[in-house]
Amino acid sequence: MLDIGGISKRFGSRQALADVAFAVRPGEVFGFVGSNGAGKTTTMRIVLGVLEADSGEVRWKGSPIDAELRRRIGYMPEERGLYPKMKVGEQLQYLARLHGLSNTDAAASVQRWTERLGISERVGDEVQKLSLGNQQRVQLCAALVHDPEVLVLDEPFSGLDPTAVGVMSSVLRDKADSGVPVIFSSHQLDLVERLCDRIGIIAAGRMVAVGSVEELRARDGATVLDVHGPPTGWTDGIPGVELVAADDPTHARVRLAPDVDDQDLLRAALAAGPVHEFRRWRPPLTELYRDVVEAGPAAADQPAEPAA
Numbered sequence: 001m002l003d004i005g006g007i008s009k010r011f012g013s014r015q016a017l018a019d020v021a022f023a024v025r026p027g028e029v030f031g032f033v034g035s036n037g038a039g040k041t042t043t044m045r046i047v048l049g050v051l052e053a054d055s056g057e058v059r060w061k062g063s064p065i066d067a068e069l070r071r072r073i074g075y076m077p078e079e080r081g082l083y084p085k086m087k088v089g090e091q092l093q094y095l096a097r098l099h100g101l102s103n104t105d106a107a108a109s110v111q112r113w114t115e116r117l118g119i120s121e122r123v124g125d126e127v128q129k130l131s132l133g134n135q136q137r138v139q140l141c142a143a144l145v146h147d148p149e150v151l152v153l154d155e156p157f158s159g160l161d162p163t164a165v166g167v168m169s170s171v172l173r174d175k176a177d178s179g180v181p182v183i184f185s186s187h188q189l190d191l192v193e194r195l196c197d198r199i200g201i202i203a204a205g206r207m208v209a210v211g212s213v214e215e216l217r218a219r220d221g222a223t224v225l226d227v228h229g230p231p232t233g234w235t236d237g238i239p240g241v242e243l244v245a246a247d248d249p250t251h252a253r254v255r256l257a258p259d260v261d262d263q264d265l266l267r268a269a270l271a272a273g274p275v276h277e278f279r280r281w282r283p284p285l286t287e288l289y290r291d292v293v294e295a296g297p298a299a300a301d302q303p304a305e306p307a308a
């Protein structure tokens with residue numbers, strides 16, 4: 001288990017992280033989301049040990065991350081760290097060797113991952129001659145060539161075409177299925193919802209929600225129903241029933257107060273007209289995110305609270 005245990009970090013007067021705590025289990029893809037400046041990159045850098053927390057600790061399998069453990073993490077930094085003038089294959093081979101692989105193992109690994117990520121034809125090209133998306137594929141190869149025990153990826157999907165998104169998603173899923181905890185940050189919430197087993201939402205340096213999408217949905221506790229059929233307006237005046245959306249003249253999305261029986265609501269709908277659909281509404285992550293971040297300790301894009 002990768003355990004991020006209550007880490008805090010201050011840059012001058014700015015409290016970038018305040019007691020951030022969550023865990024990523026082996027076999028799990030964990031999506032780390034939050035607005036610009038919320039603290040994702042800072043958290044990931046601390047996980048990697050390239051930045052030191054002021055307090056709190058990161059542990060992998062119960063041990064604090066040290067130099068030896070760091071070599072066993074695959075990291076894709078936000079500021080991509082490739083040498084532009086070096087050839088793709090040479091660079092990956094070099095990185096794999098740096099992480100302790102023999103020459104033969106490194107060559108086999110480079111071949112395997114460049115093929116999997118669709119850049120095997122480009123191994124003889126300088127990195128700077130590749131498109132940005134292909135450079136990103138190389139960057140993911142760089143995180144994978146040494147067969148890491150943990151994967152930490154900072155915005156690996158940004159700027160990728162749909163094919164590359166598909167390839168990258170399946171690679172992350174496979175790594176997780178082989179027992180590697182995978183954590184990545186992203187602003188693409190639909191992708192995060194599809195791919196991740198659990199999600200952490202950070203706002204202004206504080207974790208405001210952690211869980212599966214279902215668990216995040218359950219936080220609200222309210223029953224919200226979509227009813228299609230009767231002309232909109234039939235809910236007016238029913239105690240404990242709030243109309244929250246009406247996408248067309250025969251639709252009503254309603255939030256029920258805890259004491260309202262959904263069967264009573266169904267009877268009221270039937271009295272107003274034929275009911276074609278009556279079902280619980282499952283909000284997408286984009287809506288859950290908005291609700292959580294807006295209700296969090298500070299709204300999105302606000303500066304982190306200054307230190308005392």
Ligand SMILES: Nc1ncnc2c1ncn2[C@@H]1O[C@H](COP(=O)(O)OP(=O)(O)OP(=O)(O)O)[C@@H](O)[C@H]1O
Pocket residue numbers: 011014016034035036037038039040041042043078304
């Ligand atoms: N080296 C640094 N010196 C000073 N402040 C920093 C430094 N690194 C990060 N910060 C500040 O810490 C806060 C968190 O930044 P961080 O890069 O972790 O956010 P993020 O969630 O990764 O944002 P984005 O989605 O834009 O990449 C921001 O207020 C940022 O300005």
